[in-house]
Amino acid sequence: MVFFSYLFSGISLGSVYAIIALGYTMVYGIAKMLNFAHGDIIMVGGYICYCSMSYLGLPVLLSVLLSMAVCTVLGVVIEGLAYKPLRQASSLAVLITAIGVSYFLQNAAQLIWGVTPKIFTSVASFPMPGDLNSLGLSSEAVVTIASCLIIMVALTLFVNKTKMGKAMRACSEDKGAAQLMGINVNKTISLTFAIGSALAAVAGVLLCSNYNTLIPTTGSMPGIKAFTAAVFGGIGSIPGAFLGGLLLGIIESMAKAYISTQLANAIVFAVLIVVLLVKPTGLLGKAVPEKV
Amino acid sequence: MKKLKTTTKIDFATYAGVTLAFLLVYALQQGGSLTNAMKSWLVPICSFIVMAVSLNLVVGISGELSLGHAGFMSVGAFSGIVTAMSLTNAIPSGPVRLLLAILVGAVFAAVTGVIVGVPVLRLRGDYLAIVTLAFGQIIKDLINCLIVGYDSHGLHIIFNLDGLRSVSDLHMEETGVAIIKGAQGAVGVPKLSSFFAGYLLVMVALVIVLNLVRSRTGRAIMAIRDNRIAAESVGINVTKYRLIAFVTSAALAGAAGALFGLNYGGLLSSRFDFNTSILVLVYVVLGGLGNIWGSVIAATVLYILPEALRGFQDYRMLLYAVVLILVMLATNNEQLKALLGRLIPKRKGAKSNG
Numbered sequence: 052m053v054f055f056s057y058l059f060s061g062i063s064l065g066s067v068y069a070i071i072a073l074g075y076t077m078v079y080g081i082a083k084m085l086n087f088a089h090g091d092i093i094m095v096g097g098y099i100c101y102c103s104m105s106y107l108g109l110p111v112l113l114s115v116l117l118s119m120a121v122c123t124v125l126g127v128v129i130e131g132l133a134y135k136p137l138r139q140a141s142s143l144a145v146l147i148t149a150i151g152v153s154y155f156l157q158n159a160a161q162l163i164w165g166v167t168p169k170i171f172t173s174v175a176s177f178p179m180p181g182d183l184n185s186l187g188l189s190s191e192a193v194v195t196i197a198s199c200l201i202i203m204v205a206l207t208l209f210v211n212k213t214k215m216g217k218a219m220r221a222c223s224e225d226k227g228a229a230q231l232m233g234i235n236v237n238k239t240i241s242l243t244f245a246i247g248s249a250l251a252a253v254a255g256v257l258l259c260s261n262y263n264t265l266i267p268t269t270g271s272m273p274g275i276k277a278f279t280a281a282v283f284g285g286i287g288s289i290p291g292a293f294l295g296g297l298l299l300g301i302i303e304s305m306a307k308a309y310i311s312t313q314l315a316n317a318i319v320f321a322v323l324i325v326v327l328l329v330k331p332t333g334l335l336g337k338a339v340p341e342k343v
Numbered sequence: 344m345k346k347l348k349t350t351t352k353i354d355f356a357t358y359a360g361v362t363l364a365f366l367l368v369y370a371l372q373q374g375g376s377l378t379n380a381m382k383s384w385l386v387p388i389c390s391f392i393v394m395a396v397s398l399n400l401v402v403g404i405s406g407e408l409s410l411g412h413a414g415f416m417s418v419g420a421f422s423g424i425v426t427a428m429s430l431t432n433a434i435p436s437g438p439v440r441l442l443l444a445i446l447v448g449a450v451f452a453a454v455t456g457v458i459v460g461v462p463v464l465r466l467r468g469d470y471l472a473i474v475t476l477a478f479g480q481i482i483k484d485l486i487n488c489l490i491v492g493y494d495s496h497g498l499h500i501i502f503n504l505d506g507l508r509s510v511s512d513l514h515m516e517e518t519g520v521a522i523i524k525g526a527q528g529a530v531g532v533p534k535l536s537s538f539f540a541g542y543l544l545v546m547v548a549l550v551i552v553l554n555l556v557r558s559r560t561g562r563a564i565m566a567i568r569d570n571r572i573a574a575e576s577v578g579i580n581v582t583k584y585r586l587i588a589f590v591t592s593a594a595l596a597g598a599a600g601a602l603f604g605l606n607y608g609g610l611l612s613s614r615f616d617f618n619t620s621i622l623v624l625v626y627v628v629l630g631g632l633g634n635i636w637g638s639v640i641a642a643t644v645l646y647i648l649p650e651a652l653r654g655f656q657d658y659r660m661l662l663y664a665v666v667l668i669l670v671m672l673a674t675n676n677e678q679l680k681a682l683l684g685r686l687i688p689k690r691k692g693a694k695s696n697g
Contacts, residue, residue, distance in 0.1 A: 085469060140675035143408065148630045150621055151667035158660040275476070275617065282473045305344055311504045314524075317484035320477035327474055328462050 055186045055310040058301065061262065063192035065300020066199035070254040070335060071277035072224050072284070072292035073206060074247030080223040080287035081243045086131065087149040091156035091272015096122045096255030098160060101169055111198050119252040126240050126248025135237065145212045153271075160267040168266045171259040195257045202250060203293050210289060219243060225286065276303075276319070283323050286334025294334060298322075354553045357636040361549065365542040367687070372538070380650070382440075388646050389541025393548045395626040395638040397595035400552050400626065403633035404561065405588035406568030407464070408472040410620050411479025415593040415602035417615035418455045419448030421486055423601025424529045425612065428522050429493040431533070441535040445544065445601045452597020456590040464585045479620055486612040487526055494519030497673060528611035529604065536606040544602055545639075548595050553635055564588050565633075594678035629670060 071093060078086045093268040099118035103109045109117065133152050137145045175194035210216035221229040222239045232237050258273060259265050276299060284295025299319055326334065347355075368385065371377050371606040394416060401409045423444035459478045465472055473548050488503045492513040497670035503525045510521040521528050531634070555561050563584045566574040575581050604610050623642075630641030673679055 057683060079469075085472070114354060133672070136672055137675055139677070140671075143402075143632070144671055144675050146408075147625055148671045150625065151664050151671065155664035155668065158664060161656055162661065213623050271617075274399055275480075279354060279477065280472065282470065286469065311488075313488050313504065314484055317481040320480050322475055323477050324462065327470055333468050333470075 052186055052192060053308075054336050055188075057151065057304050059186070059188045059192050061301035061304030062190075063195045063300070064304060065297035066195045067258050067261070067273065067296075068277045068295025068300050069199050069203055069293045070250050070251030070294045071273060072096045072280040073202065073289060074250045074254075075278055076281040076284075076286055076289065077110070077206075077219075078123070078247050079281065081219055082134070082240055084134065084145045084327050085149065085273070085278070086247075087146065087151040087278075088156060089251060090270035090272075090277070091153050091160075091248065092126060092251040092270070093255035093258065093273060094160060094265075094270035095125060095156060096252030096271060097166055097171065097259040098169070099252070100256045101171055101259070101265055104172065104174075108132065113255070115174060115256050117243050118247045118256060122203040122248040122252035122255075123245045126244045126251075128246040131242055135240075153186075156268050157271075164267065166267065168264040171263050171265045173260040174256055175260050185245070191260050195261065198257060199293075204251070207289060213240060215239070279320065279323050282333055283326060286300075288333070288335045288337070291333055291335035296333075304308060351556060351638070353639065354482075354557070357549060357553070357639070358546065359690070360636065361542070361545060361639060365538075369538065384647065384650060385538040386536045386541050386606040387603060389538070390599040390606075391547050391623065391626065391646055391680070392545050392639050392642045393599035394623045395601070395630065395642040396545075396548050397592040398553050399627045399633065399635060399638045400555070400588050400592045400595075400624050402627050403631075403638075404556055405585060405587070406566050407589070409589075409592075409619070410472050410624065411459075411475035411482070412478070412592075412596055412623050413615040413617070413619035414479035414482035414597035415452040415455060416485055416603065416619070417612060419445075419452040419597025419600030420604030420610060420615070421489070421529060421600075421612070422451035422597070423448035424532050424604045425491055425498070425522050426491075426601075427533065427535055427605055428520065428531075429498055436542070437470055437533070437535045441520050441537075441540055441602075441605060444535070444605060446461070446596045448601030448604075449594040449598040449606045453590050453594035456593025457586070460586050460589040460593070460611075464582060464589060466618040476617065477621075479615075479617060483612050483616055486523075489523050490521075490525050491523040492519050494526065516538055516545060526612075528609060528614075530609050532605060532608055532610060534606060534608065541602060544598060548598070549635065549639075551591065555588075555636070560584065560587060623695055624654065625667065630672075671697055 058194065071089065074092075075089055078084065078089070084221070096118045099115045099121045103114040103117045104111065106112075129152055134145060135146050137148060172192055175191045177190045179190050210219060218234045218239050219231070221232065221234055222236055226236050229239075242262065254273075254277075255270065258305070259269070277296065280295035280299040281292045282295070284291030284293070284301060302322055303315050303319050307315040310318060330336075367375075371381060373384075394412065398409065398412045401407055401412075426447040427440045427444040430440055430443065434443070459475070462472060463474050463478070489503050490503050490508060490510060490513060492510060492515045494516040495518065496516070499515055499519070501512055502507060508525070510524055513519070513521070515521075521530065558567075563574070563579045564587070566577075566579060567581050567584055571581060600615075626642040626645055627638055629645065630637030630639070642696045649659055651664050652662055655662055
């Protein structure tokens with residue numbers, strides 16, 4: 052039953068990617084920017100949760116909530132200070148600024164917490180029933196998958212059923228028209244960043260629970276992978292990010308198990324390239340016809 | 344005498360400026376006023392100038408966002424190192440081997456550029472960006488699996504797919520030399536690169552890129568950037584011209600990689616990761632998209648900046664990040680732009696490039 056063990060670890064990894072990718076895709080959909088600092092928010096989320104558990108001795112749930120709160124504030128502050136003045140600038144200028152923010156967060160974390168890896172005690176460790184354990188399903192995997200499903204459902208409901216969600220959809224379609232209809236575009240964008248950053252904090256805690264170590268660059272590679280997942284599923288689409296993240300995690304886990312550990316990342320990226328060549332807007336992305 | 348065009352004047356000024364800077368630094372180096380640390384910057388600066396100029400051809404002139412430029416540098420660096428080391432006995436002269444290594448690096452990177460470019464250039468915008476990023480990662484991982492050695496029978500190459508193989512699996516003779524040891528990277532590389540060679544490469548890159556941009560081909564490439572559909576409708580072959588820009592850029596990046604690789608005793612494939620691609624992109628954007636001399640200056644200044652900030656020790660990358668963000672905010676500030684526009688009166692007929 053080794054296969055199931057790889058499958059479960061793939062789904063669990065994929066769920067983490069999916070949560071991060073949801074943040075990426077929402078920000079992209081609404082602000083049309085590639086937020087390369089998103090991966091580093093994950094890392095900050097992990098560190099805050101670590102500190103609150105080890106130094107403050109707060110219970111697990113409170114620590115996770117604290118880390119979500121800090122990341123939400125961080126996300127909104129970054130958006131207000133670094134991205135908001137660049138609303139009218141070229142997308143490349145915003146991209147470079149995002150990279151600057153990413154460097155800043157990584158180096159600030161290095162100054163505060165040092166380069167030595169922190170040992171992160173899992174927040175989701177509880178005994179599993181024996182027959183599930185023998186299938187290789189860990190408690191972390193169960194919690195990760197469950198969180199991902201809950202987040203996915205909640206987010207879909209939020210975007211489709213609430214007034215704020217409607218405003219978000221309107222902004223991503225046409226900012227000018229949305230503004231004319233009385234939607235506060237700046238507020239909506241800030242809200243998107245807040246939600247994305249809170250999700251990143253959850254992803255950070257889950258990621259660290261699965262791998263147990265934490266360094267200032269923890270977020271970089273999962274950030275890039277989640278970005279890949281978002282594009283894979285069709286960037287800007289919420290179900291696409293979920294599907295893309297999940298598939299990417301499973302492919303990575305299977306490639307590691309059956310083909311080559313060394314080339315697992317390369318295989319993930321190769322699959323992405325093939326998918327984009329066949330379907331240039333990703334799995335669930337809408338093809339927007341070009342206006343002449 | 345016929346009056347020179349403004350663009351021609353700018354091009355000659357660029358050549359003259361680079362040459363003057365080279366002569367000045369060379370004189371300082373001979374006069375002994377450069378510290379050893381400063382001397383070690385010279386060749387990498389030249390490599391990164393070539394990288395920035397070549398990436399500007401893709402991002403600025405051709406208008407495609409590429410996030411995997413370090414991949415081509417990597418291909419050039421490792422193929423250049425293999426060439427230079429395996430020819431040690433056949434060609435004793437260092438500069439000749441360096442020249443060959445740079446040429447081989449450029450050719451290998453150009454071939455990779457064609458392999459990557461043909462599928463990638465079907466895509467647009469951010470999708471194109473993510474695929475170039477993916478190719479950059481794939482190239483890095485593939486080179487990480489490569490084990491190459493050389494003995495009297497020629498080159499031995501194996502592919503370390505399972506991560507269990509080592510140099511002994513090459514089955515070389517006693518006198519065989521390992522060149523690339525998988526994840527440990529290239530080892531025992533001769534330091535063939537020199538500042539003069541770097542200067543020559545920068546000049547060659549500038550001549551190639553500037554002449555390409557000012558030619559009929561260059562105008563076609565820029566027409567595609569500005570309006571693809573309009574360009575297509577006047578009979579410009581879009582794929583062909585985009586590919587010309589992409590492959591030329593890849594070849595130059597390969598040459599820069601070979602120069603860079605032969606400047607150090609050893610080299611890891613992880614040296615050319617996503618961050619390196621981003622670093623070069625930062626040079627291009629801060630230097631100005633499509634502005635070749637801007638890339639030269641930005642690469643030089645931004646390479647020296649983190650090194651010069653070493654006095655601040657742990658805070659240096661933090662400061663670098665802050666400077667980066669502030670520069671982006673300042674250059675895109677409408678009020679600041681308006682202020683500068685009033686301070687510097689525009690010449691008659693000068694194009695505004697807002």
